[in-house]
Amino acid sequence: MIDAEHHPLRRFLDTLIIRSRSKNSIYLALSLIARVLNAAGMFIALQRFAPSTFGEMSYLQATAVSTVAFCSLGIEISVNAQLTRKIKEGSRLAPTILAACALATMGIVLACIAVSLAFASQLTVTGSARLAVVAVCIYSSFMILTSLLTAMSFALTASINVGVSYILTSSLFAAFAIFADTRTSGIGLMFFSVVAQVIAVSYMAIALARLAKSWRLHGGYAQVHASLPAARSEVKTLFMYGVKQILVVSTITFSQWLIQRKIVYGDGGASENAIYSIGNQIFNMMTFIPLIITPIVITRLAAAGDDLAQRRHISLASLKLFSGIAAIACVAVFVGLRIGIPFLPPRYAAAEVTGLIASFAAAFQIVKSPFSLFFLAELKASPEIASATAGALFMIVATAAYVQLTPNQGTTIRLLGCALQGLVLAAMFFIETRRAPKIAVA
Numbered sequence: 195m196i197d198a199e200h201h202p203l204r205r206f207l208d209t210l211i212i213r214s215r216s217k218n219s220i221y222l223a224l225s226l227i228a229r230v231l232n233a234a235g236m237f238i239a240l241q242r243f244a245p246s247t248f249g250e251m252s253y254l255q256a257t258a259v260s261t262v263a264f265c266s267l268g269i270e271i272s273v274n275a276q277l278t279r280k281i282k283e284g285s286r287l288a289p290t291i292l293a294a295c296a297l298a299t300m301g302i303v304l305a306c307i308a309v310s311l312a313f314a315s316q317l318t319v320t321g322s323a324r325l326a327v328v329a330v331c332i333y334s335s336f337m338i339l340t341s342l343l344t345a346m347s348f349a350l351t352a353s354i355n356v357g358v359s360y361i362l363t364s365s366l367f368a369a370f371a372i373f374a375d376t377r378t379s380g381i382g383l384m385f386f387s388v389v390a391q392v393i394a395v396s397y398m399a400i401a402l403a404r405l406a407k408s409w410r411l412h413g414g415y416a417q418v419h420a421s422l423p424a425a426r427s428e429v430k431t432l433f434m435y436g437v438k439q440i441l442v443v444s445t446i447t448f449s450q451w452l453i454q455r456k457i458v459y460g461d462g463g464a465s466e467n468a469i470y471s472i473g474n475q476i477f478n479m480m481t482f483i484p485l486i487i488t489p490i491v492i493t494r495l496a497a498a499g500d501d502l503a504q505r506r507h508i509s510l511a512s513l514k515l516f517s518g519i520a521a522i523a524c525v526a527v528f529v530g531l532r533i534g535i536p537f538l539p540p541r542y543a544a545a546e547v548t549g550l551i552a553s554f555a556a557a558f559q560i561v562k563s564p565f566s567l568f569f570l571a572e573l574k575a576s577p578e579i580a581s582a583t584a585g586a587l588f589m590i591v592a593t594a595a596y597v598q599l600t601p602n603q604g605t606t607i608r609l610l611g612c613a614l615q616g617l618v619l620a621a622m623f624f625i626e627t628r629r630a631p632k633i634a635v636a
Contacts, residue, residue, distance in 0.1 A: 222487070224357025228364040229479055235368030236475050237534060239383070240468075242376050245541050249458070249468035250319070250380025254326060255387070256454045256474070257313055258333040262341075263447035265305040265334070267297050270341040271492065271570050277349030278496040291346065293429040298342040305334040319458050322381055329384040336391040343398040348493060355401040359394040366390035380464065445586035449611065450474075452593050453604040460598030465541065470601035472545040473552030477608070480523045480556035484516055484563040492567050505568060506627040512564040520557040527553040548601045555609035562616035565623040577622040585615030 239248055273294040280287055309331045317326035340359075347356045370386035378386075454474075458467045491512050498504040531549045535542060562581075569577045589611035596603065 221353035221357040222490075224354065225360050225482075228357070228360035229482060231361065231364035231368055233479060235364060235371045237538075238368060238371040240472070240538050240542065242371060242374075243378065243383070244376075245465040245468035245539070246463065247378065247380045247383060249464035249466070249471055251383040251387070252471035252474065253319065253454055253458050253464065253467055254317070254330055254380065254384045255333070256451050257309070257317065258330045258337060260447045260451040261305050261308050261313065261330065261334045262301075262337045265301045265308055266338045266341055267301050269294055269297050269301065269338075270345045273342065273345035274349050274492060275496045275570070277346065278493050279499075281349065282497055282499070294342055294345065296429055298338055301338045302335045305338060306331045309334060316455060319464060322379075325381050326384075329381055329388060332388050333384065333391065336388070336395050339395050340391070340398070343395065343402060346402060347398065348490075350402075350405060352401060352405055353490075355398050358401075359398045362394040362397060363390045366393060446582050446611075446615075449586040449589035449593065450608060452590060453599060453607060456593055456596060456599040457601060457604055460600075462600075466601060469542060469545045469548055470604055472542065473548040473601065473605045476527055476549045477552040477556045477559075480520075480527070480553060481559045483519055483523065484560050487512075487515075488563065488567060491564070492570065495567060502627065509564040509568040509623070509627075512567070513561070516560050516563050520560040523560070524553045524557055544601065548605050551602065551605040551609055555605065555612045558609070558612040558616040562619050565616075565619045568623055569626075577619060577626070581615045581619035581622065584618045585611040588614055 273290065276290050277287060280290060309327055313330065314323060314327050317323045317330070343359075344356050347353055367387060367390050370383070370390070374382070374386065454467055454470065457470050458464055460466060491508070494508050495505050498508060527549060531546045535546050538545075566578055589607050592607045592610070593599065593604070599607075
């Protein structure tokens with residue numbers, strides 16, 4: 195602990211807290227622009243490339259996401275919460291940063307092993323399984339690095355860098371979609387996405403390195419060597435939470451990957467998966483909105499410490515915001531599909547209904563976010579595990595009942611699973627906070 199009021203590191207930490215609000219506002223604006231660019235890139239890709247190409251790329255990305263869910267050890271949430279608490283307390287940050295880097299390295303190794311051994315046999319649909327394995331390994335690795343850098347950026351009030359990285363990723367993919375040869379394969383598009391990720395992650399790493407350089411003036415680097423013993427303890431703390439977080443995220447993402455596999459290996463093949471992927475992209479774009487707000491909310495929740503009433507108030511206040519976002523997003527999707535589908539190849543006409551179903555599924559995910567963050571801010575994963583398991587098991591069992599799936603069937607299963615997950619988590623939140631005193635709001 196740092197007791198001296200005027201200690202240089204204490205002043206540095208205080209400065210981080212003061213600057214956070216204005217930087218988070220800029221981050222939100224950049225992230226929303228990135229979403230628009232990403233949607234534009236997707237629309238261009240749907241127009242220019244064959245449905246099988248887009249469907250193949252989407253399947254590879256889904257495989258990478260499922261891999262990261264198993265292997266990232268939940269570092270984005272746990273590292274963000276731990277660093278935020280330490281900043282509030284004035285504790286040394288170096289042990290947590292060192293532990294986070296160690297866990298990220300471990301996650302990358304695990305991801306490459308998982309893709310090479312467990313998922314390789316599931317990538318034969320691409321026609322070049324070896325290249326597919328390489329692409330998914332690289333993509334997964336940089337997704338884990340992105341999670342690590344995002345967690346550190348938000349805790350150290352460098353959220354603007356995260357927004358810029360989103361802009362880079364989305365704009366680069368849109369550029370590739372415009373200028374790439376229309377005969378490019380799905381694996382080729384996947385490698386384009388990898389290049390965009392590499393550039394964005396490199397930018398974030400350089401930006402954080404510059405922040406660390408300024409931190410040197412406050413004795414940050416001088417503490418690294420002395421922090422190694424403490425870092426070992428931090429690794430254990432973050433890892434134990436991460437093991438729980440794996441159960442939360444991996445069950446959901448695996449069930450969603452399983453749905454795509456049933457579609458890809460069905461009669462329609464990768465082309466049919468392209469229709470499902472439109473709904474999947476809509477789902478991802480909608481749920482990305484709470485993701486860009488999540489670090490801000492979880493930082494406030496972590497800063498509230500053990501004040502149950504304050505954390506309950508923050509979560510319920512956030513619920514109004516998230517509910518409004520969900521409603522507006524669903525309306526925007528409906529309008530967007532009616533306007534955009536006619537400009538796509540006729541093959542995508544069936545995607546209008548798929549997209550609407552996906553928007554309702556995403557709405558449930560958005561609305562449940564405040565309840566999820568309430569528990570995650572205090573590194574309590576059990577409620578999230580229970581709700582995620584309930585939704586995921588439903589989707590896995592429902593998917594297993596079909597030999598193959600149509601896009602609408604798969605998306606409907608996802609909708610029902612998301613609804614069940616949200617209801618279970620909301621019930622646990624109100625049970626947990628039923629005795630919290632009310633806070634008078636001015």
